[in-house]
Amino acid sequence: MSKLPKVGTTIFTVMSTLAAEHKAINLSQGFPDFDCDPLLKKLVNEAMEQGHNQYAPMPGIMPLREVIAQKISNLYGQTVNPDTEITVTPGGTYAIFTAIATCISPGDEVIIFEPAYDSYIPNVLVNGGTPVLIPLSYPDYHIDWQLVRSRITPRTKMIMLNTPHNPTGSILRETDIEELRKLVTEHNLLVLSDEVYEHLVYEGAQHLSILRYPDLLQKSFVTFSFGKVFHNTGWKMGYCVAPAHLMKEYRKVHQYLCFSVNTPMQYGLSNYLRTPEHYLSLPAFYQEKRDYFLQLMADTKFTPLASSGSYFQLMRYDRISAEGDKEFAERITKEFGVATIPVSAFYEDGKDDHVVRFCFAKKKETLEKAVDRLRKI
Ligand code: GLN
Secondary structure, X not given: OOOOOOOOXXXXXXXXXXXXXXXXXXXXXXXXXXXXXXXXXHHHHHHHHOOOOOOOOOOOOHHHXXXXXXXXXXXXXXXXXXXXXXXXXXXXXXXXXXHHHHHOOOOOEEEEEEOOOOXXXXXXXXXXXXXXXXXXXXXXXXXXXXXXXXXXXXXXXXXXXXXXXXXXXXXOOHHHHHHHHHHHHHHOOEEEEEOOOOOOEOOOOOOOOHHHOHHHHOOXXXXXXXXXXXXXXXXXOEEEEOXXXXXXXXXXXXXXXXXXXXXXXXXXXXXXXXXXXXXXXXXXXXXXXXXXXXXXXXXXXXXXXXXXXXXXXXXXXXXXXOOOHHHHHHHHHHXXXXXXXXXXXXXXXXXXXXXXXXXXXXXXXXXXXXXXXXXXX
């Protein structure tokens, strides 16, 4: 018996395991190799000491939801009701799954852009939905809205977005929002917007969160991650924002999936988020890493593809080899000691543009050591 016969082990586990086996520098799975802010750990410890160790309320503790609402107002100029429109979740991936489980029934079609983060398709399938896969243009990875229109049917229920985009680093522009708005209105679609890299946008570009647009927000679930932006992916903390009528349904599912989320982490994060500098400093922090990585990589035979956000950088390797990307990624992990993610893993049919993804959320010395090895290829 299998509800997901075609699904194997996630590429993130495959490559991180291979990296460990070969003692390779792991630039594959997306997580930092530096620790989170000591202040944040102190705040969590204090919460534990103060006895915040029992179940949190099902939607999350109110101080955290209030400070999230404040952040949304500061960054996106939107008023969101913390009581009815925000739910704290164990991470971004969970927040996405729960939105799909809330809305998607057998026969519903969900538009997913490829390359796609690898949980999206299985999430839709396991809920009985039908993924409708639409390629992003190559090599700039933007949405071809004409193509999207041609794939709409009376069964289209939801469109999934991801900005900044994993693995490509592309971001939505105002023209995309205009097209999205027309489509959503004409065809009465729901939107699921994965914005876990919201603060990781470079060269002064603005993150066009769906939260900025009240009309779109009325039809949307918008998901976020604390782990991705505050360097503690192992805490598995995130949240979902949706209008009250959708959030009411979302909580019906959430309450029976995990009921509620780690209490002391919620207190720690709520106190940490009171200082806007903690998130306002993130674009510059990560842009410095990205620029440093690109500068180092200029000395190798890899060719970077344009990217505006996230902590990933795609690189073509056609000046090095004509191998398929899985073979190439495996070989350089074993022979040169640097692990990456082959981008074909983000395509259902394994489309291979000979591109690999590097995660640059690493200490300077890690990036230097990795690029020293990559120069030898
Ligand atoms: N989001 C991370 C990435 O893209 C991986 C998370 C995971 O391993 N599930 O690398």
